[in-house]
Amino acid sequence: MNVVPPALSRLIADLNRLPGIGTKTATRLALHILRRPASEAQSLARDLGELHRSIRLCSGCFAFAETDPCGICKDSERDGGLVCVVEESADLMAIEKTGAFKGKYHILHGVLSPMDGIGPEEIKADALLERIRNQQVREVLIATSSTVPGEATAAYLIKRLQEEAAVKVTRLACGIPMGMDIKYADELTLSRAIESRKDTCS
Amino acid sequence: MNVVPPALSRLIADLNRLPGIGTKTATRLALHILRRPASEAQSLARDLGELHRSIRLCSGCFAFAETDPCGICKDSERDGGLVCVVEESADLMAIEKTGAFKGKYHILHGVLSPMDGIGPEEIKADALLERIRNQQVREVLIATSSTVPGEATAAYLIKRLQEEAAVKVTRLACGIPMGMDIKYADELTLSRAIESRKDTCS
Structure with a gap:
């Protein structure tokens, strides 16, 4: 038996189409939106509707x-x-x-x-x-x-x-990211950092 | 200088309010929605608007x-x-x-x-x-x-x-999840599973 109301199903399907949002996350988000006041859903809906109209x-x-x-x-x-x-x-x-x-x-x-x-x-x-x-x-x-x-x-x-x-x-320069421990750098990044080594100014 | 158009900022702020969606994910989702046809954003907006009206x-x-x-x-x-x-x-x-x-x-x-x-x-x-x-x-x-x-x-x-x-x-019964290797079960679950052990029927 399908226990998900159609209006909720449709929203879950919409959210599921977004990148990185699987069915479980989409369901969690849709239920969250449903539990919150209707005004928040309306505000999100309005901003979505205006997006393509406002931006070029x-x-x-x-x-x-x-x-x-x-x-x-x-x-x-x-x-x-x-x-x-x-x-x-x-x-x-x-x-x-x-x-x-x-x-x-x-x-x-x-x-x-x-x-x-x-x-x-x-x-x-x-x-x-x-x-x-x-x-x-x-x-x-x-x-x-x-x-x-x-x-x-x-x-x-x-x-x-x-x-x-x-x-x-x-x-852009390639090399070791700031704050990264050398031993965790991948080989390609490390070899690129060695090839592109710079003179130090004393 | 703020390089995010206001209409995009508003949508990012809306999405950022959802649970588990940080600023980076909200930005990624909003840009995705902006790159897709306006009809998809409209469909999501419509389903959001109908959610609280349809469900009780x-x-x-x-x-x-x-x-x-x-x-x-x-x-x-x-x-x-x-x-x-x-x-x-x-x-x-x-x-x-x-x-x-x-x-x-x-x-x-x-x-x-x-x-x-x-x-x-x-x-x-x-x-x-x-x-x-x-x-x-x-x-x-x-x-x-x-x-x-x-x-x-x-x-x-x-x-x-x-x-x-x-x-x-x-x-609900507490115990080892199906398919789980005993050695990876946490202590509390394992001790609960031992306390609640069941007779086997031969």
Whole structure:
């Protein structure tokens, strides 16, 4: 006998579609929402409904924003000559949180993945090159992940940038994470850290 | 500089309020929803909005249901003389999934917790006793969790049922979980399993 009321089942199915939310978690969340006042569910529903209406892609950097151009592209204090290329919005947020980057961004919204039909067109590679050529960009910092697809995307972009634009291309440094015990670092990270070792200034 | 658009921030804050969803997970989920078609967000919003409108508490057993009485209370095939007392709806769902229980339920929607202001009134203890007296219930199976508050709630209910109603009161068996290697069982479970050892029938 099915003891889950249909309205609850539907919400569980919706939540179950979110990444990392299995049936058990979806059920727990839905029951939590049901136990809380209806106003909280309404507030979540309203914010969900408004999400796509309020947010668009910035035509400069393709970041999610409520204005076009976005706050960063508009900001004359930021260095337009330095463009950081990231896979997705969450990467931009992580970099902004450091406060260590004062340039502008280009969001790929993905990585090259021919198996999934994601080619250069999908990651806005042409738009990046056009922007580099037109806006007097002096340095492109490729900040894709150090995963196989991230590295492949970086390699593709580096090749095109070197061939088609007169621009300095840099990559985030690879090495031991801060606060990590050397003996727990994986071999690849450790060998990369050794290869990229730096002179100490006395 | 805040790079998260307000509409996205609001959704992240809503999701962050759900149990077990921290800021990072909330951000990941909100960005996922934003990347997917608007129709999916609308569908989730609609189902959230309908949740509290469609679902009420069954006046018999206090289960979440779209009808009152609920499907289980209405079902004449089920044994009304056997009532299983559970902490919450998720417990009812778990027991129903086993198919091993053919009686009816009483959902406490909580456990006794004087510190949080949850007393007998909040867990519908009087309603349970009234039902036991009026509906010729022959056995009450207390299926609260084997946690400290679960055991305290069970002890309270057992005492009241024995004093105020002529009914057999049972408790779920405690012991080694099926498929578990004895050497990995915790001491308390193992000692409980030894105390409650059963005769084997040859």
